[in-house]
Amino acid sequence: MTAEKTTTADGEAARTSTTRTTIANAHSVVVKIGSSAITSIVDGLDVARLDRLVDAIEARMRAGSDVVVVSSGAVGAGLAPLGLVTRPRDLATKQAAASVGQLALANAWGASFARYGRTVGQVLLTADDIARRTQARNATRTLDRLRSLHAVAIVNENDTVATAELRFGDNDRLAALVAHLTRADALVLLSDVDGLYDGDPRKGNANFVPEVSGPEDLDGVVAGAGGTLGTGGMASKLSAARLAADGGVPVLLAAASDAAAALGDAEVGTAFAPRPTRMTARRFWVRHAADEHGALHLDAGAVEAVVGRRGSLLPAGVTALSGIFYGGDVVALVGPDGRTVARGVVAYDAAEVEEMIGRSTRDLPPESRRPLVHADDLVRF
Structure with missing residues (x-):
């Protein structure tokens, strides 16, 4: 303007x-x-x-x-x-x-x-x-x-x-x-x-x-x-x-x-x-106000799914995690280049995510088939 x-x-x-x-x-x-x-x-x-x-x-x-x-x-x-x-x-x-x-x-x-x-x-x-x-x-x-x-x-x-x-x-x-x-x-x-x-x-x-x-x-x-x-x-x-x-x-x-x-x-x-x-x-709270309690590191395919196609984050696209967090905390989503591409509310504790990293949803027990971070709880940068 x-x-x-x-x-x-x-x-x-x-x-x-x-x-x-x-x-x-x-x-x-x-x-x-x-x-x-x-x-x-x-x-x-x-x-x-x-x-x-x-x-x-x-x-x-x-x-x-x-x-x-x-x-x-x-x-x-x-x-x-x-x-x-x-x-x-x-x-x-x-x-x-x-x-x-x-x-x-x-x-x-x-x-x-x-x-x-x-x-x-x-x-x-x-x-x-x-x-x-x-x-x-x-x-x-x-x-x-x-x-x-x-x-x-x-x-x-x-x-x-x-x-x-x-x-x-x-x-x-x-x-x-x-x-x-x-x-x-x-x-x-x-x-x-x-x-x-x-x-x-x-x-x-x-x-x-x-x-x-x-x-x-x-x-x-x-x-x-x-x-x-x-x-x-x-x-x-x-x-x-x-x-x-x-x-x-x-x-x-x-x-x-x-x-x-x-x-x-x-x-x-x-x-x-x-x-x-x-x-x-x-x-607004997720993007600007909430404390960041950790990070999920994504491969290129997951970045495209989350940012490009505006989808939810699934375990298969996560390569690593950092920090200590619990279900309901806000975490950073970090691409292969180390740049934060989004923030979101994670659905699981860090210990649970550790067991899910890189796995297909269909290989997980029913109680663990929710997205790690749902699209509705994501704010993309």
Whole structure:
């Protein structure tokens, strides 16, 4: 999709496209707020900036939209009260800062929305909560119920218990996953950057990228890591935007200072077009959210059957397995060249699969004649 250029009354170029129109008219929206948008190293939580964001979110809700907020900033909000002048590097201090900041952050969101007579509910998640199908469904039910009770859900990563292995990455990935869990119509990522550039704009000679309709629009784009307060940076935001768009959710990446416009006509920032058809919740979970517990290694014939003919995976086409997994776990399907060609829900434990490798289905006992991975439980890459 190519951005169409129009001109406003004051002569500034405004970007309009089908994607932006969809975002502007979306009924259900997830809004992610970056750490740097509401906190600073010196002063901690910036209530004035948070109030301005709430003003923009409230305007969107009064226009008829449902909004879920994914808010970073717990660690940043906890630095000043603890007398810390730099973002801590060790996990224990980060978690201590988060435990102090999380309380301040939740209270600030609650006080700001209270100006409009709204109640907020805090939902703390770890990556493990999303990776486990049952817990992900429970999180979805909680978020849906909060919305039905007209409360504003404030979602954050549970930094006080999350370890490096269980982290989302500055909440960008979390926001993309929440957008799909809540069946949102759009995702708006607000931070200290006004959109996507093909390089670092601070170094000059970087070109702004107004629209991303597919991978080809990202050729030559170099995304950097996080800043002083955040941990994700542009690389994290780009990855989250592509994840959400791949799931069928349009995305707008914009500056927090442009929140009113981003949540209004959406003619700021970079818009990411979604895939034409939205993934089912189960397929999205298999592809993006579930932990990978092992791998099944396929011969060329099995790759053709699974990917080319979109069939189920049978034992005859498996040459080896790796990892420890159990029936119901998600595993990678790896081709002869070592490349992952699909992910799927395996029907048997690793010990059972070991006995079935390379065997024809008709040579197996009746209880073992189901496919190793059924076509309905496969997501192909």
